[in-house]
Amino acid sequence: MEMDDTPNAEARRLQQNAVKDVPLAKWGPYLSERQWGTIREDYSQNGDAWNYFPHDHSRSRSYRWGEDGLAGISDFYQNLCFAIAVWNHKDPILKERLFGLTNPEGNHGEDVKELYYYLDNVPSHYYMRYLYKYPQPAFPYLELIEKNKQRSRQEPEYEILDTGIFDDNKYFDVEVEYAKKTDTDIFIKIRISNRGNESAPISLLPTLWFYNRWQYGGLKERPLLSLVDNQTVKAEHERLGSYFFYFEEASALLFTENETNSEKLFGTPNAYSRVKDAFHEAVINNDLKLVASQNEGTKFSPLYQLTIEPGTSKDIYLRLSDQFVQTPFEENFKDLFNLRRREADEFYASVITENLKPELKNIQRQAYAGLLWNKQYYHYDLERWINNSDGITPVSDERLNGRNHNWKYLKNQDIIVMPDKWEYPWYAAWDTAFHCIPMAMIDPVYAKHQMILIMREWYMNPQGQLPAYEWNFSDVNPPVHAFCAMEVYRIEKENKGTGDISFLKKIFQKLILNFTWWTNRADINGNNIFEGGFLGLDNIGVFNRSNTPAGVILEQADGTSWMGMYALNMMDMALEIAVHDPSFEDSCTKFYEHFVLIAEALNGLGLWNQEDQFFYDMLLINGSTTMPLKVRSIVGITPLLAVSVLSKEKLQQLNDLKKRMGWLKEYRMHNNMYLPNEENAHQDLILLSLVHKDKLVKLLERLLDESEFLSPGGIRALSRYYGDHPYNANIEGAQFHVQYDPGDSTSGLFGGNSNWRGPVWMPINYLIIKAIHKYYAFYGESLLIDCPRGSGNQMNLKEVANFLTDRLISIFLQNDEGMRPLYGMYNNFYNRAENKELVLFHEYFHGDTSRGLGASHQTGWTALLTCLIRDSI
Incomplete structure (x- = not known):
């Protein structure tokens, strides 16, 4: 196998991407982690997205606006998708996607209830690693729903580690590793490790399928997956062309259609004898006849039925390529994974400061991985969505004049860096702007593209308003885009030596429109x-x-x-x-x-x-x-x-x-x-x-007062004073109340899934620290201040900024006992040998303990930490 070992090959690939109209790789982690429960899939009359397309429908019902999967990838337009499914021989369903609570089910709003980690990724996606932890006992779906239902807003969320299902190490580590030979030739390694002390069965279904565009007339011809031989399937698609899926010898080969099981869900006849959930029915019920007797369809998987001994691993290799080859797994193909891993190391060695402690390097590397894994294909045409049916619910006046009806010109079909591909698998204007700042550290051309994209005609409305988020595009987010654009510009200028004035001119013209909208509105x-x-x-x-x-x-x-x-x-x-x-x-x-x-x-x-x-x-x-x-x-x-x-x-x-x-x-x-x-x-x-x-x-x-804003992990959003002294106001006869909540929200506003009444938020801390640096640039040593207040420790403002940065970093660092504040009561799990280096990047952090809260993988703006680490050196 011919391989390129040019030093910092990743940087060279980014130079090649930079000259494209859209500076992206054709294949990447663009598959959502939750398509169900989104506004795009909601054709109800009452706008109840969570109940219109619930998790229980996701395995049986084809999506209208995209696809989702576990540890998956797709091409740029999500024509063809790949993801894994696993079954522990005890669950009532295949594990095809991540499970979580809907907003009404959670005592603090929607919440994913799984353990998964973005271990590595590079901007071209020539190398990627993802880790999923799958219990060997039955997954506690009902327990997670019922326990959270019983808890009040004043109680913490009931998490999967609270169930005790991981206590005895009876789980599998399922690691998915991607290594590209070329941008359209991808090798896949799936390693399943038994962490328990007994042998355990597991079924693996590495699944390839087409996004169902044909049911709404989006394609002239139905695409096809067809069997070539017992280790090869051909994928034919009018837009994508031909691809070949190669796999090692399997227990069975399964074909079905990515079509809704209408009979099961709605009591109406199915259009096809094989439907989307056919693999689920066949594997769970041990009846493979229908799906194993076919040799074509729009969804395919080889089935691997494995028994893994305690403390051992099993590797399965696959390949997805636009080239037909007689010997897809030649003798030295495994060397490609080592090469791409080494190239990733070389790339990050050029990005991450050399003299950092290894632990800080690991934190930064995983932050960048999460930022890149959260890239997602996002498709939403408001005019078509409002004026057409999904074939289940007819168009109604409520929908014609309902949610987002005045955004008919919004027509999005792009790869966007999402806040969190499960909890927030849709962009939010100010999130996207913040995401671009750490992205500029590793892929400045794509960061600039994202900044401008959100202001293009198919996003920004004619009056100059930016779309806030799909639940209500007309809401408003803080106008941080000029600040973030300048941060992106300065980062690239500092790294390259020259600034992109053309980028500033382009975005400046768009920002004038937005600034005018703000002043008029x-x-x-x-x-x-x-x-x-x-x-x-x-x-x-x-x-x-x-x-x-x-x-x-x-x-x-x-x-x-x-x-x-x-x-x-x-x-x-x-x-x-x-x-x-x-x-x-x-x-x-x-x-x-x-x-x-x-x-x-x-x-x-x-x-x-x-x-x-x-x-x-x-x-x-x-x-x-x-x-x-x-x-x-x-x-x-x-x-x-x-x-x-x-x-x-x-x-x-x-x-x-x-x-x-x-x-x-x-x-x-x-x-x-x-x-x-x-x-x-x-x-x-x-x-x-x-x-x-x-x-x-x-x-x-x-x-800088620890009895007010200063917490062990940074600046709180609300003064701690209101913990003992709640604020009450009488406004026109109505009583209003504010109390310091250091953790999850005790308020039902906005679904209860967000809280600015006490926790630490990374983007606000980032803005504060950057501002303090600027004040230092002017005042220098002439302005000293007590830090913390009352300590007698006089600091200049640069020292204050670095002090705050250190507090933020401390959230993620192991202390002398090996505990990371972000994991709180779950540190015992993360002290196990296989988990010690795992880091999550939450939406926000507890105002007293620094425990991670909210969306557990909202790496986008929490990855701002990487910029603060660099600035503090």
């Missing part, structure tokens, strides 16, 4: 105080901020601060471009003036509480009465995030901006008006910030 009173609404912070407020009480306008400290940050980020972007293209100088001036007006409003119209020395949201009731909502939360910390440091030397190159800034400075000082500029006579720098030094110090004192 979210400033009702025209006073540069912004309402915003939801803003992605879910239940942090006294009430649902997307639905204020009648007669009440909520003027938001964070909405206003996000817009101040947006204006400043746009100014920074225009400044960077203007050095190369003077025509952008006017934009620098425009956004600087926007920033000045927003800063004046934030500091002069009542959002700063002089008594408490903190920013609060303000209610305007019936157009006359004002009422501050005196809750110390991240809402009042966000003014820190809007900060930029300008070089006077750079300003000299931009005469128009220099003149305008000088005029505004004189005018505002003469008229005793707020000016967000600060200059240091000893430095060639200008600081632009929403807060002057006195307010900065006061906010940092709160931030």
Whole structure:
């Protein structure tokens, strides 16, 4: 077998991908981990996605908008899919996909109830590893549902490790490893290890199937999988062409159709004698006749019936290729896995700082793996979805005028880095922006493509709004895209030595549309105080901020601060471009003036509480009465995030901006008006910030107070003070209540599956730390602060930023007893030899213990940790 062993071959492959229209490999981990229960598959009249297409239907019912599977891959358009299924000879169903609770079933919302890990991946996906832990006793489906149903919101979730099913090591490690020979020739290794002390049976079904586009007229001809010989199947597809699936000798060869079992689910006749769940019926009932007597279909699997001795492993090899070969598993084919693994090591050696401790390198490597494994094919055409039936439920007025009906121009069909391919197998605007920052460390071209993609005409609406997330595209997320675009630009510039000005120009034009939408939509009173609404912070407020009480306008400290940050980020972007293209100088001036007006409003119209020395949201009731909502939360910390440091030397190159800034400075000082500029006579720098030094110090004192925001694992979203002193407010006769919740949400807002009332969130911590670094760039050693507050330990702001970074890193590090805070009560399991190096990247973390919470694989924004580690060195 001919192999390329060029040093850092992965970097060379990325250079080849970079010149493509879409800088991606043709094959990758693009298969979702949950297609059921999504809005795309919901054709109900009442919008109940969880019950319209439940998990129990997923093995028997063909999907409309995509496919899902376990440890799977697909081509770019998901025409052909591969994933594994396993059976422990005790479960009532095949394990074809990850199981979890729906939002109504979970006591804190939807939640996957499986143990699986993204071990490795590279951007071209020439090498990938995935680990799934499968119990040998019957999987506790009903126990997980019933126990969580019995628990209140005040109790923790009942997890699979709570069932005791893994206590005696009676489980299999199922590791799936992919190594590409070329982008369209993929070798697959499945290693099943028995971790128990007794021999145990397991059936393995490495499954190949076609996404069912034909049932809705998406294809002219039905694709076909057909048997060539007892170790080869041919796949023929009008769009994809021909592929060959090679496999080792199996116990049986099974064929069926990826068609709905209508008779079972709906009591109507099946269109085909073999349907989607035929393998399930055949293997579980030990009746293979129907599926093993065929030699063609749209779904195929060789069946391996294995018995694995204790402490041993069994390897199964397969190959998926666009080439027909007589000897698919030549003598040295296993060397390919070693080569690709070595190439992955070489690639990450060039990305991850060399002098890091091995444990930190392992954490970063798995963070990048999770980021890459969360790439997913996403297909959603709103107009077709609203106006057509799925063949089960007819089109109704409720659907024609229901969810997302005003987004008919949204037509998505792309590979997107998802927050979590099980819990959030759909993009969210601000998640996607944050994902691109760590992605820029390993694949900057794809990161830039993702940033621009979300702003293309088939995503952004004609007024300039970005789609929030599929449950409600019209909701609003914080406008962080200009900040994230500049982070992506700077990371690439730092790594390559040159910045991509063309990228900045492209995204700048799109961001102008979005900025205009924000200013037209979210400033009702025209006073540069912004309402915003939801803003992605879910239940942090006294009430649902997307639905204020009648007669009440909520003027938001964070909405206003996000817009101040947006204006400043746009100014920074225009400044960077203007050095190369003077025509952008006017934009620098425009956004600087926007920033000045927003800063004046934030500091002069009542959002700063002089008594408490903190920013609060303000209610305007019936157009006359004002009422501050005196809750110390991240809402009042966000003014820190809007900060930029300008070089006077750079300003000299931009005469128009220099003149305008000088005029505004004189005018505002003469008229005793707020000016967000600060200059240091000893430095060639200008600081632009929403807060002057006195307010900065006061906010940092709160931030670094362990009785308030500072936790063992970073900055909390809500002050710990409200644990013993809940906040109560009477608004127009209605009572509202906020209490510090360090862990899972005790509120039912947004399904109860998200909580900003105490836990640590990585993206907010990232923004805070990056801002503090900027303040240090201006103040240097002239500003020292107690860190933690009351410790007497005086630090400069760079030291403060690194201190906060260390606290975030500590969540993932093993302590002296080998325990990682992120695993909490489950550390005994992760102390076993085979599990010691496994790391998960959760959605957020407990405000007191740092235990991982929320979506257990939301690596996207939690992978920001990799950038913080690099910055702190």
